[in-house]
Amino acid sequence: MTVAFSPRGEALHLILNELRTATSRVDLAQFYLTHPDLIDALCALPAKGIPVRLLTDVTMGEAAQQPTLDKLTRHGVQLFLIEPPKRGKMHMKNLVVDGQTVITGTANWTQQAFGLNCEDTIKIASPALAAVYLAKMDELTASDMAAEIHGSGAKPERLSFPLPKPPAVRSPPGRVNAPGTRRFSAEAPESFFLPNPGPFEHLAEQIRSATSRVDVAIFLLNEDRIVDALTERAQVGDCAIRILADVGMLGSGNLEVLQNLAAAGVEIRTFGSDRESLHMKTGIIDGHFFWTGSANWTKGAMTLNIEDMLCFDSPELAAWYSNWLDEFAKICQPFVPLQTQTTFVETNAVPTGKWPIGLPPTAPRTDWDHLVEHVDFPPLETNAWVAYLPDEAYAPVLLDLIRNAHQTILIAMYKLAEPGEKVATGFLGQIIAELEKATARGVYVSLLLHVPVSPQDALYDAHSRWAERLRAKGIDVRLGLPALPMHEKFVSVDLCKIIVGSHNWSEGALDGSRVYESSALVIYPQPQKWLADYFFSRPMVSNMSSREAWERELTLIRHTKNMDPVDKNQFLESFGVKVEPVP
Amino acid sequence: MIFTMIQMSKAQENKTIPARRRGYTEGIPPVFIGLFDRPKGHGLLNIGNWILRPLTVARGHAGSRFAVLGALLLLTPTSQADEISLRNGTSLTGRVLMVQSSSYVFQDNASHGAPQNVPKTAVRYVLYADPTMAERAFGIRSALRHAEGEASLVRLLPTRPFGQAILEAVQNAQTSIWVSAYYISGSSTSPIKDFYTALEDKARQGLEVIVISEYGPGTTARVREATYNFARTLEQSGVRVLFMSGYRILHKKMILVDNQSAFLGSANLTMAGTLQSDEMNVHIRQPAFIARVRKDFEKIMASAKYAEVLKPMESK
Numbered sequence: 001m002t003v004a005f006s007p008r009g010e011a012l013h014l015i016l017n018e019l020r021t022a023t024s025r026v027d028l029a030q031f032y033l034t035h036p037d038l039i040d041a042l043c044a045l046p047a048k049g050i051p052v053r054l055l056t057d058v059t060m061g062e063a064a065q066q067p068t069l070d071k072l073t074r075h076g077v078q079l080f081l082i083e084p085p086k087r088g089k090m091h092m093k094n095l096v097v098d099g100q101t102v103i104t105g106t107a108n109w110t111q112q113a114f115g116l117n118c119e120d121t122i123k124i125a126s127p128a129l130a131a132v133y134l135a136k137m138d139e140l141t142a143s144d145m146a147a148e149i150h151g152s153g154a155k156p157e158r159l160s161f162p163l164p165k166p167p168a169v170r171s172p173p174g175r176v177n178a179p180g181t182r183r184f185s186a187e188a189p190e191s192f193f194l195p196n197p198g199p200f201e202h203l204a205e206q207i208r209s210a211t212s213r214v215d216v217a218i219f220l221l222n223e224d225r226i227v228d229a230l231t232e233r234a235q236v237g238d239c240a241i242r243i244l245a246d247v248g249m250l251g252s253g254n255l256e257v258l259q260n261l262a263a264a265g266v267e268i269r270t271f272g273s274d275r276e277s278l279h280m281k282t283g284i285i286d287g288h289f290f291w292t293g294s295a296n297w298t299k300g301a302m303t304l305n306i307e308d309m310l311c312f313d314s315p316e317l318a319a320w321y322s323n324w325l326d327e328f329a330k331i332c333q334p335f336v337p338l339q340t341q342t343t344f345v346e347t348n349a350v351p352t353g354k355w356p357i358g359l360p361p362t363a364p365r366t367d368w369d370h371l372v373e374h375v376d377f378p379p380l381e382t383n384a385w386v387a388y389l390p391d392e393a394y395a396p397v398l399l400d401l402i403r404n405a406h407q408t409i410l411i412a413m414y415k416l417a418e419p420g421e422k423v424a425t426g427f428l429g430q431i432i433a434e435l436e437k438a439t440a441r442g443v444y445v446s447l448l449l450h451v452p453v454s455p456q457d458a459l460y461d462a463h464s465r466w467a468e469r470l471r472a473k474g475i476d477v478r479l480g481l482p483a484l485p486m487h488e489k490f491v492s493v494d495l496c497k498i499i500v501g502s503h504n505w506s507e508g509a510l511d512g513s514r515v516y517e518s519s520a521l522v523i524y525p526q527p528q529k530w531l532a533d534y535f536f537s538r539p540m541v542s543n544m545s546s547r548e549a550w551e552r553e554l555t556l557i558r559h560t561k562n563m564d565p566v567d568k569n570q571f572l573e574s575f576g577v578k579v580e581p582v583p
Numbered sequence: 584m585i586f587t588m589i590q591m592s593k594a595q596e597n598k599t600i601p602a603r604r605r606g607y608t609e610g611i612p613p614v615f616i617g618l619f620d621r622p623k624g625h626g627l628l629n630i631g632n633w634i635l636r637p638l639t640v641a642r643g644h645a646g647s648r649f650a651v652l653g654a655l656l657l658l659t660p661t662s663q664a665d666e667i668s669l670r671n672g673t674s675l676t677g678r679v680l681m682v683q684s685s686s687y688v689f690q691d692n693a694s695h696g697a698p699q700n701v702p703k704t705a706v707r708y709v710l711y712a713d714p715t716m717a718e719r720a721f722g723i724r725s726a727l728r729h730a731e732g733e734a735s736l737v738r739l740l741p742t743r744p745f746g747q748a749i750l751e752a753v754q755n756a757q758t759s760i761w762v763s764a765y766y767i768s769g770s771s772t773s774p775i776k777d778f779y780t781a782l783e784d785k786a787r788q789g790l791e792v793i794v795i796s797e798y799g800p801g802t803t804a805r806v807r808e809a810t811y812n813f814a815r816t817l818e819q820s821g822v823r824v825l826f827m828s829g830y831r832i833l834h835k836k837m838i839l840v841d842n843q844s845a846f847l848g849s850a851n852l853t854m855a856g857t858l859q860s861d862e863m864n865v866h867i868r869q870p871a872f873i874a875r876v877r878k879d880f881e882k883i884m885a886s887a888k889y890a891e892v893l894k895p896m897e898s899k
Contacts, residue, residue, distance in 0.1 A: 034808045034812070062769065062771075064768050064769045064809050064812050064813045064816070065812060066812075066816050067812050067815040067816055068812060110804065110805075110808070111804035111808065112803075112804050112805055115804065116804075275803055275805075355669070355701065355702055355704075355705035356669050356670045356671035356705050357670075357702060357704045357705050358670070358704060359670075360670040360671060360672070360707070361671060376743055377741045377744075378744065379738050379739055379740045379741065379744040379748070380738070380739040381736065381737075381738045381739075382736070382737065383734045383735060383736055383737070384734055384735075384737040385727055385730035385732075385733075385734045386730060386731075386732075386735070386737060386867050386869050386872045387729050387730045387731050387872070388731075388872050388875035388876055388879070390835075390875075390879045397729050400729070401726065404722055404725070404726070406720060406721050406722065407703060407706060407708055407709055407720075407721075408707060408708040408709075412861070412863070414849065441684075441685075441703075442685050442702070442703030442704045442706075443703070444670060444706060444707050444708070480861075484859055484860050484861060485855065485859075485860040485861070486860070486861045487849050487850070487851075487855075487856070487860040487861060487862050488849050488861055488862055488863040489848075489849045489863070490849070490863040494708075494721040495708055495710075496717070496721050496723055497721075497723070497726050498739075500739065500847075500848050500849075500863050500864065500865045501847055501848060501849070501865075502765075502834050502835055502836045502847070502848065502849060504834075508832075509834065513831070514801070514830070514831055514832065515801075515831060515832045515833075515834045516827070516831060516832065516833045516834055516835050516883065517834050517835060518763075518835040518836070518837050518847050518876075518879065519847070520847055520848075520865050520867060520872070521729055521730065522737050522739070522865060522867075523723065523726050523727060523729070523730055524723075525714065525718070525723065525734070526714050526717055526718075526723075527708070527709075527710055527711070527717055527721065529710055530739075532668070532707070532708055534741065538861060
């Protein structure tokens with residue numbers, strides 16, 4: 001038995017090696033495969049006289065993956081698309097080599113899985129277990145869920161079989177590399193295939209009878225049996241329970257699961273961003289039972305998906321997993337439950353006499369309905385002068401427009417580089433300095449920034465820091481809402497000089513050194529009210545009075561995203577938010 | 584003296600039609616009659632609440648613009664005047680008599696009283712009824728030093744109108760379609776689905792269809808793989824597919840149709856970019872602009888590579 005972890009570990013190496021040394025046949029069930037090295041490795045086998053049978057989910061049938069499927073069939077891979085009923089998924093990620101060895105785990109065959117995500121891959125040399133997996137695959141391909149895909153008959157190109165890449169050595173700052181592969185001698189595990197409530201009942205029972213410690217690393221957890229078992233066990237207080245969860249769990253619906261578990265005394269930490277996930281589905285109980293497999297601990301996985309789950313009884317293996325999770329926990333963020341106490345300022349309106357001087361007042365949100373409805377705005381069609389601003393031509397023109405602004409600068413920007421020392425000397429530093437000067441001479445500057453879905457995305461922190469810093473200087477920074485990307489790169493000066501294009505405000509885009517960009521300068525003969533109406537119609541955070549206030553609003557928005565109106569109002573009221581009654 | 588007048592009460596327009604539904608059509612070019620040059624915020628002649636003004640530009644609703652054409656006018660009442668939008672979201676209508684370094688001398692319609700000073704630090708934006716006034720107050724003419732060539736029709740396209748516009752442009756293409764993209768992906772949702780169908784049809788019909796996209800180490804694996812795979816699909820219909828795969832990331836989002844018409848902006852050519860996210864793009868047909876876009880395209884094309892010579896990317 002051999003175990004490898006990701007990110008940047010030896011899992012890919014392990015699988016490639018196994019494929020290289022296959023001698024008689026390869027059977028695999030893969031939910032999603034796009035990794036070019038793995039695809040090439042599969043394609044090279046039939047030419048060597050080794051038949052390959054691949055079962056994949058119907059998701060892979062989408063247009064974007066057509067070339068991958070074509071390539072596989074062209075090289076003689078026998079390919080089945082599996083479409084389970086009721087939108088279930090063929091979610092397994094396993095491989096049987098020569099009918100002798102099973103490789104399974106949580107990793108989809110993508111570059112993200114091996115390079116960025118936290119995953120496990122486990123190789124088990126057991127003809128008996130292999131026979132069980134093969135029987136499952138036979139059953140699936142014979143069922144009416146399966147559709148065999150035949151190739152176009154085009155000639156395959158010659159492939160050079162790739163050598164397994166050595167694992168990366170360096171880890172990015174703030175990240176860890178997975179340890180190398182490790183061999184164990186252990187009893188073959190108990191195996192389960194889903195849909196089937198059996199393994200979940202079994203797991204819940206083990207959790208209930210745990211005596212000292214339960215360690216969980218999970219991408220998605222909301223199955224009632226398991227959640228209840230964890231909650232009940234934690235409430236007793238004599239068993240330490242830790243959950244490392246993917247940051248996706250902070251999103252709608254599942255946040256409540258984490259809140260309840262945290263309230264029951266479970267230690268919770270989260271990891272992930274738009275680009276990297278904690279994708280494990282692992283539970284370790286009392287340091288000897290240990291679970292892995294393709295199944296998230298959700299109702300959907302249990303009742304609809306085709307999944308595998310394995311339960312091992314091996315202290316040695318459990319300890320190895322625990323070590324890795326302890327290491328990984330260090331870079332996870334502690335989960336902070338929402339507080340029901342309201343302590344923030346109600347408004348930041350500057351008390352004024354006759355005129356609303358300075359930053360416009362912002363106040364707590366009252367319209368909780370239709371937060372992010374797409375506003376269908378008609379185009380603005382009128383005569384104007386134009387100039388093409390490629391690459392480094394953009395920043396000087398932008399700076400000139402800001403220097404000559406008279407009353408109004410409106411900016412909607414998807415991405416600003418992190419505020420830091422580098423920024424001070426570059427173009428972004430100059431732009432910010434000019435915006436501050438404009439504000440000081442009475443120009444109204446509004447800067448709308450994108451907010452990513454994940455609160456742990458570095459961009460969110462960068463934009464929040466910009467908001468704090470620039471609002472203090474009188475620039476009306478607003479944050480967008482974390483649902484639809486605010487992807488614009490749009491600047492309007494005095495409602496008559498605008499720049500539209502692809503330039504984000506990162507140094508490499510502004511000085512042209514890192515990114516090729518194109519924008520256009522448009523000068524209208526007259527100010528266009530359309531521009532103001534459009535700009536202020538964008539969905540944005542309502543309460544910008546302090547970072548605490550906007551983080552609170554964003555958290556509530558993330559959480560209530562898919563709730564029905566009555567539940568949503570009840571929930572919001574329990575946090576002291578004033579809401580309109582549901583009609 | 585008689586002037587032709589195109590005018591509509593802005594105050595009335597704003598009150599009756601919610602901002603989001605208003606159909607903006609400002610296709611009527613601004614017309615200046617240069618007989619009068621209003622000195623610093625004053626009308627040529629003030630008689631009570633009436634002011635003799637040079638011409639005002641129509642800011643009409645699409646359906647009603649013809650209704651007011653051809654009216655004759657000597658004097659305009661001051662109620663059809665400037666708008667100051669304040670930072671608390673309210674606005675004032677009246678007349679900006681003078682722009683000072685830190686305030687506006689403003690005569691409010693509501694009070695008809697003595698002019699007052701509105702500090703700039705309380706103002707979001709100002710809309711002048713008089714184009715000459717606006718042109719001066721905002722230095723529009725001096726900004727023209729950055730522009731090249733004559734004014735021409737420019738279409739500013741938010742997300743969904745952009746999706747429609749590029750679909751129509753590709754469907755009507757006669758000779759060539761050049762695309763530079765950061766992220767492309769197939770979809771089963773219109774309009775982007777139809778856009779790619781049209782692109783493939785045009786390639787099969789023998790038009791010169793070129794797609795250059797990003798396949799470099801500076802891009803996330805997810806975007807890179809989706810773009811690469813989908814580009815290879817397009818290739819099968821005869822689209823010439825090229826990739827940029829160096830350190831410098833191709834992030835230009837441009838479409839050049841028939842060497843006459845250019846779209847550029849923030850939108851990726853994906854379902855999200857044409858339907859879901861907030862995007863802003865522009866459609867320009869001005870010849871000098873088009874010439875520059877084409878030149879830039881050719882520069883990129885010269886360093887782009889065909890799929891066959893690319894090296895597979897490692898994950899970052």
